[in-house]
Every structure is written in structure tokens, then in C-alpha cells.
Amino acid sequence: MSGASTHGVSAGSLRAAGAALAAESARFAGLGWMPGTAGNLSVTLDRDPLRLAVTASGLDKGELTASDIVVVDEHGDWAADSSALTSSLGLARKPSAEAGLHARIAAVTGAGAGIHVHALAAVRAGHRWPEGVELEDLEMLKGIGHSAHGERVIIPVVQNHQDMGVLGDDFERVYRRPADGVAEVPALIVASHGIYAWGADLRQARWHLELTEALLQIALATR
Numbered sequence: 001m002s003g004a005s006t007h008g009v010s011a012g013s014l015r016a017a018g019a020a021l022a023a024e025s026a027r028f029a030g031l032g033w034m035p036g037t038a039g040n041l042s043v044t045l046d047r048d049p050l051r052l053a054v055t056a057s058g059l060d061k062g063e064l065t066a067s068d069i070v071v072v073d074e075h076g077d078w079a080a081d082s083s084a085l086t087s088s089l090g091l092a093r094k095p096s097a098e099a100g101l102h103a104r105i106a107a108v109t110g111a112g113a114g115i116h117v118h119a120l121a122a123v124r125a126g127h128r129w130p131e132g133v134e135l136e137d138l139e140m141l142k143g144i145g146h147s148a149h150g151e152r153v154i155i156p157v158v159q160n161h162q163d164m165g166v167l168g169d170d171f172e173r174v175y176r177r178p179a180d181g182v183a184e185v186p187a188l189i190v191a192s193h194g195i196y197a198w199g200a201d202l203r204q205a206r207w208h209l210e211l212t213e214a215l216l217q218i219a220l221a222t223r
């Protein structure tokens with residue numbers, strides 16, 4: 001089965017995705033941004049149809065192995081058409097409870113990877129500025145694709161919900177696609193919960209997450 005592939009999902013791509021997701025997860029658990037079982041991550045495996053590797057649900061995010069991933073479809077549901085391959089690799093079948101939002105973000109933004117953590121500044125900022133967090137004249141804005149001077153950047157905030165369909169619709173309502181030379185904002189705060197950030201690949205998603213959390217810390221400290 002090692003050479004088999006369904007919808008661009010191969011054993012090699014799954015092994016690589018599992019190892020990368022476990023390593024990133026350990027990094028954020030170490031930062032205290034994924035306490036206990038909190039947080040989840042994904043990489044996009046294929047676009048047509050959409051397939052993601054997402055971390056399995058309910059596991060200690062500081063202890064994930066390369067097998068602790070699930071292949072999901074555009075709804076965040078376990079992708080049955082990959083079952084032969086994923087079974088042969090011993091992969092889990094219960095995806096993150098938040099896989100549906102990862103899938104929506106990947107579909108809407110074209111992201112290659114997404115990271116969700118329960119970082120403190122994001123939760124505090126979402127509580128303080130529920131209509132969105134305005135940022136301006138901060139050097140690190142350059143790291144999320146915006147200008148260090150004279151551009152008002154808003155990190156959108158949506159209310160928490162247990163239904164990923166509702167959260168996905170709310171995300172689409174607040175998301176501003178890149179247009180007229182203005183880049184997207186690659187992050188979303190979910191109030192009383194945490195933050196999602198995404199990028200072309202896991203490394204860029206990590207940069208966007210770490211920079212956004214740092215920007216939110218500065219906003220909280222200076223206003």
C-alpha cells in the first residue's frame with residue numbers, strides 16, 4: 001500500500017504531515033499555548049477535492065506522534081475514501097473537534113497550513129475588543145503582510161460556537177480577501193477561546209501566529 005494514493009494523499013505525504021504537525025504541536029505546547037489537550041493543527045494535502053491532515057481529537061498536544069493525524073474532507077469529517085491508506089499507516093479516525101474550521105479556512109484563503117492555540121493575549125484581546133482588534137504603527141505588522149506605518153490592520157474577532165459550520169460562516173463574514181494591493185489578515189480570534197492563524201505552509205502559519213500573538217500582547221500592554 002506504500003505507493004498508493006487517493007486524491008493526492010500518499011503514504012509519503014501523510015508521514016511528512018504527521019511528523020511536521022507533531023513537531024509544531026510540541027513547540028506550542030512548550031510555549032504554554034496548548035495546555036493539556038487544547039489546540040489543533042492542519043496541513044492541506046489536496047485541493048480538488050479538499051483534503052487536510054488534521055491532528056486527532058482529545059490528545060495531549062505536547063505528546064503527539066506522527067500517527068496522530070486524521071485525513072478530513074471539506075467539512076472536517078473523516079475522509080472515508082482514504083481509509084485503506086490511513087488504516088495501513090495506523091492513523092487515527094477521530095479528527096479534531098475544530099477540523100471543520102480548519103477546512104473552511106483552507107478553502108476560503110487557500111492556506112497550506114493552519115494552527116489553532118489557546119494563547120492568552122488573543123483571548124484577552126478578543127474579550128476587550130469584541131468588534132475586532134485594531135493595530136497600527138507597529139513594526140511587526142510587516143511580518144503578517146502589512147505596513148509598519150499608516151495602515152490600520154484589524155484582527156477579526158468572532159464569537160465562540162461549538163458548531164464549526166456556524167464558526168465557518170462567521171469567519172467568512174469577517175474575512176477580507178486580499179484586494180487592491182491590500183494583503184489578507186492571516187489570523188482570526190475566537191472570543192473566550194483562542195486564535196487561528198494560517199499560511200502557505202506550516203512555517204509561515206507559525207510565523208503569522210507568533211507575530212500576531214506578540215502584536216496583541218503589545219496592544220494590551222500599551223492601551
Ligand SMILES: CSCCC(=O)C(=O)COP(=O)(O)O
Pocket residue numbers: 036037038039040055056057058059095096097098116
Ligand atoms: C480542552 S480544550 C477544548 C477543545 C478545544 O478547544 C481544542 O482546541 C482541542 O480540541 P481537539 O478536538 O482538537 O482536541
Ligand SMILES: [Zn+2]
Pocket residue numbers: 038039040098116117118193194
Ligand atoms: Zn480550541
